[in-house]
Amino acid sequence: MSDIIITSGRKYIDIDAYASMIAYRELLKVISDNNIIASTTAILNQSVPPLILNLRYSLDRSTDNENNEYILLDVSNPDFFDKQVKSSKIVEIIDHHTGFEQYWAKYPNIKTQIEFIGSVCTLVYEKIIQSRHVEILDTDLCKLLVAGILDNTLNLKTSITTDRDRSAYNELLRLGKVPEDFYKEYFSACEAEITKDFEKAIKDDLKIEKAGTLPEVIGQMIVLNLDNFDQEKMNEIFAAYPEWMMNVILLEEGKSYIYFGGDSIRQRLEHLFDKKCGSDNLLVLDKFLLRKQIMKKARDAVSI
Numbered sequence: 001m002s003d004i005i006i007t008s009g010r011k012y013i014d015i016d017a018y019a020s021m022i023a024y025r026e027l028l029k030v031i032s033d034n035n036i037i038a039s040t041t042a043i044l045n046q047s048v049p050p051l052i053l054n055l056r057y058s059l060d061r062s063t064d065n066e067n068n069e070y071i072l073l074d075v076s077n078p079d080f081f082d083k084q085v086k087s088s089k090i091v092e093i094i095d096h097h098t099g100f101e102q103y104w105a106k107y108p109n110i111k112t113q114i115e116f117i118g119s120v121c122t123l124v125y126e127k128i129i130q131s132r133h134v135e136i137l138d139t140d141l142c143k144l145l146v147a148g149i150l151d152n153t154l155n156l157k158t159s160i161t162t163d164r165d166r167s168a169y170n171e172l173l174r175l176g177k178v179p180e181d182f183y184k185e186y187f188s189a190c191e192a193e194i195t196k197d198f199e200k201a202i203k204d205d206l207k208i209e210k211a212g213t214l215p216e217v218i219g220q221m222i223v224l225n226l227d228n229f230d231q232e233k234m235n236e237i238f239a240a241y242p243e244w245m246m247n248v249i250l251l252e253e254g255k256s257y258i259y260f261g262g263d264s265i266r267q268r269l270e271h272l273f274d275k276k277c278g279s280d281n282l283l284v285l286d287k288f289l290l291r292k293q294i295m296k297k298a299r300d301a302v303s304i
């Protein structure tokens, strides 16, 4: 018998992908007769700390059957699908990264939902509510979805946070009796993972994708403050790339520190953000932006 495999991106996945895959599996298990599997061949990045891995839900092992069908969450760029995916067998795509809406419009048989919203976990939460299966939302499943929303919206503080994200977050806290200060527990657990292996934390969340005039290699790290941020180590890691940038999001300051390297990157970033860099290779944004927002801004600037 063939299965429906819920999966996500190719190399590394974050808590939004991890949590939404698991929650969507739990929903499809009750509304579909198929065997539903949530699996990845990618590495989980530091946004999935032991606090999350120790909840009672986890991913499954993949099955290998040529008739398996695939559902992609938190990714819609076909170059970055999990390597187990057979493109002719995709049945559904749910994502909040923009850029490939037109592409998928050419495939009417694939159910597609791409919305620029804070988190895919919000979209899956809404599907659970719309299907009237709120009973599956126990404490651990709520914690998973809440963590996905917290991470992808930076504690609901990014400008891409919508009322739908806020409402999903509040409802999930209520339904799962999740404590109000769960966000502190979650972000501290992530920062502990980053500090444990700084190099791995950078490498496990590296995006290599061309967007407008941005360098092709873009790192991102979400930290409470710069206390544990090792700039020297960062420069060492990126020395392998001719052009790069690193978006360090400081939750306490509410700013993005964009470090960069490469010949014309300074000029290109100053132009994109209409802001001068200091003498260091560093551009400070007064309000933090997520990498996906920066990439959208760069793409939009080119297409105008």
Ligand SMILES: [Mn+2]
Binding pocket: 016, 017, 074, 096, 119, 120, 152
């Ligand atoms: Mn996401």
